[in-house]
Amino acid sequence: MAFTYSKLAEVTVGASSVSSITINNIPQNYTDLKLVYSGRNSAAGAGIDLYISFNGSTANLTVKRIHGTGSSVASYSGTTGDIGVDDGASQTVSTFSNMEVYIPNYTSSTSKSYSADAVQENNATGAYAQLSAGLWSNNTAITSITLTPYSGSIVQYTTVTLYGVKAEV
Amino acid sequence: MAITKISNSGVNGSKYDIVSADNYYMEPIATTLVGVGGASAVTFSNIPNTYKHLQVRGIATFASGTNAIILQANGDTGSNYAWHQMYGTGSSAGSNGATSTATANISVASVSGTVGVFVTDILDYANTSKYKTYKSLTGYDNNGSGVIAMRSVLWMNTGAVTSLSLKFDTGVNFAQNTRFSLYGIRG
Secondary structure (H helix, E strand, O other): OOOOEEEEEEEOOOOOOOOOOOOOOOOOOOHHHHHHHHHEEEEOOOEEEEEEOOOEOOEEEEEEEEEOOOEEEEEEEEEOOOEEEEEEEOOOOOOOOEEEEEEEEEOOOOEEEEEEEEEOOOOOOOOEEEEEEEEEEOOOOOOOOEEOOOOOEEOOOOEEEEEEOOOOO | OOOOOOOOOOOOOOOOOOOOOOOEEEEEEEEOOOOOOEEEOEEOOOOOOOOEEEEEEEEEOOOOOOOOEEEEEEOOOOEEEEEEEEEEOOOOOEEEEEEEEOOOOOOOOOOOOOEEEEEEEEEEOOOOOOOOEEEEEEEEOOOOOOOEEEEEEOOOOOOOOOEEEEEEEEOEEOOOOOOEEEEEEOO
């Protein structure tokens, strides 16, 4: 019988903005992980990149992404855990991004791949849509996940929910 | 009362079944299958506020024209939406959008004779401190032409989503066998 999702953790940012969000002590008895994120950033930019990292390390991360800006489309290759773009302080008020990250086989003893789909809205021409494929070249099982913005802080009402996906073999 | 936990602790003997009691992530709220007469719109009303997120899934057919599906919340037909997309046609890619509009497009504009599909996620739909951002994966293929897109919609209202209405931007009817389903995702 196939089991599906269980909520493992939920974080809601309070009145004080935070520099990052970390979920620790991830149970090791699931098959995959799914992270759902709705966030906003304090920086006065036109959209602030958000990065994922694992087990407290930002090393050995690589990513390929395709993104639309509202007027153009481009593709990018980098050495970060890029997953999407948050709304910044100069964008439409009360507007939060909508992101999902899927990490299959997170406990395996091989490198970990993830996929992410993310949108950021804005009542103006510029708004980002992004698909990312990432790799953490590390054979250690994932026990913690950290979300860190490129700049600024993650603001109040940002939410993160981590689900475990279990398949009975 | 719903069963939320099952345990075999203390069970004697060797014959028992393991049943998952934690499969509560995604629950169906409502579904509509359009009948032979077609429908100008499909509305999901009285959406409970007990979930964390919503997901709308759809497959739509129609008789004529080029039409995109719009998803309006709480009966709001005003210019209180913005939308953007990143798309590919099989030969080119692009990005565009619209602001302060009533056309909250969650699907690509598909042509007569094709079947358009979409999966749309609305996070924190009951949060009264946030505008609502939809994320939609959508597309169609017409054995020649076609479009794949990731779309977003912003509903500029902090009210909890209590109803969702789907219709074509051109006003044409959904044809028979169109189906829309609404799911609640627990947090």
